[in-house]
Amino acid sequence: MEIFATAAAGGALxxxxxxxxxxxxxxxxxxxxxxxxxxxxQPGLWRWTFLAGLIAAPLVAPLAKIxxxxxxxxxxxxxLAIAGLLVGIGTRLSGGCTSGHGVCGLSNLSRRxxxxxxxxxxxxxxxxxxxxxxxxxxxx
Amino acid sequence: MSxxxxxxxxxxxxxxxxxGLIFGLGLIVSHMVDPQRVTDFLDIAGTWxxxxxxxxxxxxxxxxxxxxxxxxxxxxxxxxxIDLPDRFRINSRLVIGAALxxxxxxxxxxxxxxxxxxxxxxxxxxxxxxxxxxxxIRFTDMATAAKPAAxxxxxxxxxxxx
Numbered sequence: 459m460e461i462f463a464t465a466a467a468g469g470a471l472x473x474x475x476x477x478x479x480x481x482x483x484x485x486x487x488x489x490x491x492x493x494x495x496x497x498x499x500q501p502g503l504w505r506w507t508f509l510a511g512l513i514a515a516p517l518v519a520p521l522a523k524i525x526x527x528x529x530x531x532x533x534x535x536x537x538l539a540i541a542g543l544l545v546g547i548g549t550r551l552s553g554g555c556t557s558g559h560g561v562c563g564l565s566n567l568s569r570r571x572x573x574x575x576x577x578x579x580x581x582x583x584x585x586x587x588x589x590x591x592x593x594x595x596x597x598x
Numbered sequence: 599m600s601x602x603x604x605x606x607x608x609x610x611x612x613x614x615x616x617x618g619l620i621f622g623l624g625l626i627v628s629h630m631v632d633p634q635r636v637t638d639f640l641d642i643a644g645t646w647x648x649x650x651x652x653x654x655x656x657x658x659x660x661x662x663x664x665x666x667x668x669x670x671x672x673x674x675x676x677x678x679x680i681d682l683p684d685r686f687r688i689n690s691r692l693v694i695g696a697a698l699x700x701x702x703x704x705x706x707x708x709x710x711x712x713x714x715x716x717x718x719x720x721x722x723x724x725x726x727x728x729x730x731x732x733x734x735i736r737f738t739d740m741a742t743a744a745k746p747a748a749x750x751x752x753x754x755x756x757x758x759x760x
Contacts, residue, residue: 461629465649468628469656475621476657477664483610484674486683487621489711494735507611508618509714515622516631516718526626529719530634533706535726542713542727544702546734549710551695551742553683556709557621559696560654565661566669568685570692577696578703579640585704586640596705 476562479508488558490549532589537596548578610676622715628653631715633707640704 479487483504489512496505516526533541549555552574554563559578563571588594629635630653639650665682672680703709708716708727716724 461647461649462652465628465652466656468624468626468630469653469658470660471620471624471627472653473624473657473660475617475624476661478613478617478620480661480664480668480674480680482613482675482677483617484677484680485614487617489621489709489714490735493710493714493731494739497732497735498739504607504610504614508614508621511615511618511620512622512711512714513717515619515626515715518619519623519626522623524623524626527629527632527635529632529716529721529724531707531723532633532637533723535723538706538708538723538727539730541702541706541708542730543734543737544698544705545708545710545713546702546731546736547738548695548697548699548702548734550735550738552692552699553695555699555711556703557711561657561661562665563683563685564654565658566665566682566685567662568683570685570688573688574692574696577693578700581697581700582704583640583642585701586637587643589705590637590641590644 472557472561473565476557476565480562486558486562488554488562490545490555491553491558494546494550533596534598536598552578606676613676621711624657625712625715628656631712633712636707636709636712637704640707 476487479485485492485504487508492505492508495502496509519526531538545555549558552559554571554574556578559568559571559574564575589596625631629649635647636650638645638647668674668680668682672682674680699709706727710731713724713727713731717728
């Protein structure tokens with residue numbers, strides 16, 4: 459049960475960050491959007507400071523006695539390059555990722571985000587099925 | 599409010615850094631930064647672990663009242679009017695994009711937030727993923743440059759006309 463409690467607690471922190479970005483700064487805490495628009499050179503240094511905070515989190519976590527889990531990767535470098543490209547193209551076309559559509563959009567009762575979230579959850583589950591049960595090679 | 603425009607953008611930068619940090623800590627506490635935790639959630643036919651549903655549930659439980667407030671009041675503390683993204687436009691671009699994202703997410707177990715947080719694991723894997731993510735985003739922006747921007751992270755950004 460502890461795993462669900464920490465999952466929900468971590469989720470609540472994500473929700474707090476999304477609520478703060480909205481009500482304090484008037485922005486949507488969608489990571490692909492903030493990252494993409496920062497790369498596109500849109501004015502607003504706040505995107506870069508937000509990303510800096512996000513990236514620095516594992517360095518700050520030990521100060522708050524939060525253990526940083528070791529990442530376990532199923533994918534090798536070539537697969538990760540393909541996956542990163544697909545995530546970049548896909549989130550830019552659909553206008554959001556797990557945070558923009560999954561957290562912010564659903565919190566905003568967005569029908570558009572519900573369709574996007576249902577679609578990427580379903581396709582991701584099918585992809586994991588292909589990797590784990592049909593032995594699609596991803597280790598290279 | 600007599601805050602200068604410079605002071606205000608400085609305040610937005612500082613609070614954004616703080617909220618980015620809180621977001622990252624949430625990804626760490628919930629173990630979203632471990633790709634295996636994500637693929638375990640997505641592996642419905644195998645080692646299905648419903649923890650990720652609790653992450654989304656916890657996040658939505660906290661964020662939903664803020665969005666409900668924003669829909670009514672449309673005003674942020676530091677950046678003026680809140681213009682929320684479109685909630686209804688459903689088209690092939692939305693569905694195809696979400697499907698491509700789903701393939702990449704399922705292959706790697708990494709979505710953009712945890713991918714960025716993983717950068718400070720200093721593993722080549724995280725660097726390769728983020729470099730490819732950036733390339734995919736820039737490619738898409740250039741390929742669709744004639745069309746209106748797909749994405750608004752800034753709630754006050756001008757709305758695309760399509």
